[in-house]
Amino acid sequence: MRRIPRVNRSIDLLSSKYASTQSPSVCLGCRFQAASFSTSPSRPSPTSDEKIPITGRLRNKIWGTTEPPGAKDPYANDSLKTEEGETELVTESAGKTTKEPKLQELPKPKKHKKAKTWDDLEMVGDLQKMSLSGAKFKPFAPRTVVEDSHELIAALHQAVVDVFTLKNTGKPYSDLVRLPKKLMLDRARSAKIVPTEDGAALEYEEQGAADKVFGDVEVDAHLEDPASQAEVERNLVAKDSQRARDLVKSFDKAWLDVPLRDLDLKFALLKRVFRLTGVKFPDSQVQNLHTVRFILSKMLKKPEPTKLVGVLTRNVDLKALSNVSISPTRITKTAKSKKLGELKLINAELERKGLPVGVVRNQSNKFQIRSSR
Amino acid sequence: MAAKGLQGFSRGLGSIRAYAGSRDPLTQCLAPVLSRSMATEVQMPSNASPYNFHALTSVVTENEFTPPKVLTTIHNFPTMEPVRLHEYSSKYLYLPIRKDLLHRAVIFEGDAARQGTAHAKTRFEVRGSHRKIRPQKGTGKARLGTAQSPMLRGGGKSFGPRHRDFATDLPRKMYDLAWRTALSYRYKKGELLICEDGMKVDYPERLNPDHGHMLYMKDIFKANKWGSKHGRSMVITNEYIEELFKAMETLGSEGIMKIGAEVDVKDLLSTKRLIIEQSALEQLLREHQSDLIPKVRAMV
Numbered sequence: 001m002r003r004i005p006r007v008n009r010s011i012d013l014l015s016s017k018y019a020s021t022q023s024p025s026v027c028l029g030c031r032f033q034a035a036s037f038s039t040s041p042s043r044p045s046p047t048s049d050e051k052i053p054i055t056g057r058l059r060n061k062i063w064g065t066t067e068p069p070g071a072k073d074p075y076a077n078d079s080l081k082t083e084e085g086e087t088e089l090v091t092e093s094a095g096k097t098t099k100e101p102k103l104q105e106l107p108k109p110k111k112h113k114k115a116k117t118w119d120d121l122e123m124v125g126d127l128q129k130m131s132l133s134g135a136k137f138k139p140f141a142p143r144t145v146v147e148d149s150h151e152l153i154a155a156l157h158q159a160v161v162d163v164f165t166l167k168n169t170g171k172p173y174s175d176l177v178r179l180p181k182k183l184m185l186d187r188a189r190s191a192k193i194v195p196t197e198d199g200a201a202l203e204y205e206e207q208g209a210a211d212k213v214f215g216d217v218e219v220d221a222h223l224e225d226p227a228s229q230a231e232v233e234r235n236l237v238a239k240d241s242q243r244a245r246d247l248v249k250s251f252d253k254a255w256l257d258v259p260l261r262d263l264d265l266k267f268a269l270l271k272r273v274f275r276l277t278g279v280k281f282p283d284s285q286v287q288n289l290h291t292v293r294f295i296l297s298k299m300l301k302k303p304e305p306t307k308l309v310g311v312l313t314r315n316v317d318l319k320a321l322s323n324v325s326i327s328p329t330r331i332t333k334t335a336k337s338k339k340l341g342e343l344k345l346i347n348a349e350l351e352r353k354g355l356p357v358g359v360v361r362n363q364s365n366k367f368q369i370r371s372s373r
Numbered sequence: 374m375a376a377k378g379l380q381g382f383s384r385g386l387g388s389i390r391a392y393a394g395s396r397d398p399l400t401q402c403l404a405p406v407l408s409r410s411m412a413t414e415v416q417m418p419s420n421a422s423p424y425n426f427h428a429l430t431s432v433v434t435e436n437e438f439t440p441p442k443v444l445t446t447i448h449n450f451p452t453m454e455p456v457r458l459h460e461y462s463s464k465y466l467y468l469p470i471r472k473d474l475l476h477r478a479v480i481f482e483g484d485a486a487r488q489g490t491a492h493a494k495t496r497f498e499v500r501g502s503h504r505k506i507r508p509q510k511g512t513g514k515a516r517l518g519t520a521q522s523p524m525l526r527g528g529g530k531s532f533g534p535r536h537r538d539f540a541t542d543l544p545r546k547m548y549d550l551a552w553r554t555a556l557s558y559r560y561k562k563g564e565l566l567i568c569e570d571g572m573k574v575d576y577p578e579r580l581n582p583d584h585g586h587m588l589y590m591k592d593i594f595k596a597n598k599w600g601s602k603h604g605r606s607m608v609i610t611n612e613y614i615e616e617l618f619k620a621m622e623t624l625g626s627e628g629i630m631k632i633g634a635e636v637d638v639k640d641l642l643s644t645k646r647l648i649i650e651q652s653a654l655e656q657l658l659r660e661h662q663s664d665l666i667p668k669v670r671a672m673v
Contacts, residue, residue, distance in 0.1 A: 137592045138596075139452055139596040140452040140453050263444075263458065271455045274455065283560065283563065284443065
């Protein structure tokens with residue numbers, strides 16, 4: 001026996017039944033040694049009549065009664081039933097109890113065949129389109145600016161007809177936004193423009209056409225079949241440059257001299273032109289647009305090239321020289337050998353020898369040596 | 374006045390020639406007949422000449438060279454539908470381009486923005502003893518004093534950078550004039566787009582605020598041709614609008630969004646165009662008009 005008792009277990013620090021005794025026959029070690037006990041859970045006695053599980057006994061102990069409230073077994077199927085027998089989720093109506101839906105058996109998949117290429121596979125779409133969910137922004141002007149000169153002339157003619165129709169019928173210029181956004185053949189040629197001192201007079205082909213300015217729009221809006229409406233618009237739209245050219249030939253040139261003294265009229269006309277063609281006039285030029293001819297000259301004027309290659313390609317004399325070629329980028333050695341035709345011979349020889357053919361950019365835009373196939 | 378003088382002179386020459394031809398000794402001109410007139414003949418304007426000054430003035434007025442007021446279009450954001458026209462004085466948006474003023478203003482702002490915290494220790498600031506590290510004579514080596522000498526490794530820097538204030542001065546009126554010159558430059562080139570007050574974007578409800586709003590803003594920039602392909606744009610608002618600024622946080626490649634108080638002359642000239650709220654523009658013009666409005670002295 002040790003002179004100084006050492007504890008093997010922390011639980012031995014607890015006082016034992018012999019600690020309080022002062023009998024000299026009990027040694028110190030035994031006095032302070034706790035009785036051995038088992039830390040494993042005890043098995044339920046087989047002779048117990050009640051056969052209450054451990055969870056039940058715990059519940060009894062917590063609540064202090066033999067019949068505690070709540071479910072006896074929280075993990076049983078009838079766990080949600082209260083003492084009254086009513087379920088919280090499953091409603092009983094007319095004595096019928098709804099059963100839980102059975103799991104539907106999924107159809108067995110067909111024999112999976114691993115695809116070697118992405119042909120015929122379902123394309124899901126890119127992340128941006130999925131994120132926008134079809135919610136595309138609609139600007140006031142068209143996304144692509146009209147560049148064809150005949151289409152521009154036809155659009156300007158249509159804009160003049162629209163604006164003066166509103167003015168002559170006494171309607172506000174704000175109604176212009178109700179008109180169709182597209183260049184319409186019938187609208188552009190519906191009236192002959194005759195310049196006057198105050199503005200312009202319109203000679204319509206049909207009687208009462210001035211009152212039907214918004215009639216076409218309403219009829220189109222009520223068409224049930226969107227496909228037929230699109231077809232009607234497609235036939236009317238002067239998108240083809242040939243159709244626009246024919247339309248422009250039918251115009252009398254006097255319409256270009258229509259004066260634009262009224263500022264509101266000028267603003268409405270420029271707004272309509274912007275809506276139809278996407279051509280916007282800088283604010284500093286608005287004051288100097290005195291007639292329709294001024295507007296047309298600005299519209300038809302091509303923008304100055306921003307890069308040197310644009311300036312050089314415009315130079316007719318330079319283009320005529322047979323020993324001069326203009327390239328927008330630096331001409332590399334590879335480009336030169338490609339033009340000569342020796343690059344393909346070099347690559348063929350490299351492939352034959354099994355050597356890397358060249359350097360390409362991979363998906364992460366980094367240079368990668370391309371091996372021969 | 375000059376025309377009348379020339380007319381008189383040419384008439385005088387004609388009369389001299391007329392007299393030169395006469396053989397009457399009393400009226401004969403003894404001066405040599407000039408084969409060439411001394412003055413260059415000017416074709417005087419007449420109704421038959423192609424230069425009809427009266428016709429020109431009826432088309433081009435004086436006001437068009439220096440108009441007292443200029444027109445600007447107010448747009449709806451973000452569709453950019455023109456809503457109305459608004460006038461501003463030409464002293465605000467139609468000033469002549471003064472590149473020297475713009476240069477001075479940009480340099481002035483750059484100087485003021487400098488931190489000026491670069492600082493190199495001199496031999497007097499380098500930590501260490503000031504003991505003479507080896508004797509003056511007898512070592513066979515060069516004479517040396519302290520270890521902090523700039524000639525030695527670990528020593529101080531003789532004329533290194535010192536922390537200081539790099540800000541320079543520029544007369545306030547010059548700075549304000551430069552500010553308005555920058556705006557005028559943008560206006561003349563058609564790169565100043567003014568929008569109605571209350572700039573906001575009606576995002577579709579089904580969009581995710583984190584990613585969807587940014588993509589929708591990117592689409593706005595693409596549709597209006599404001600993005601990186603068209604030189605980027607700067608959007609200036611009067612106040613901080615969270616839904617706009619948050620969407621633009623990660624779209625630095627497309628454009629910048631700032632409030633009026635944060636903008637300076639360099640920002641006005643940096644991107645290809647400015648999209649500015651009308652109240653923000655008027656606030657900027659109000660703050661930078663010291664050369665137009667005299668200081669009001671308080672009456673004692």
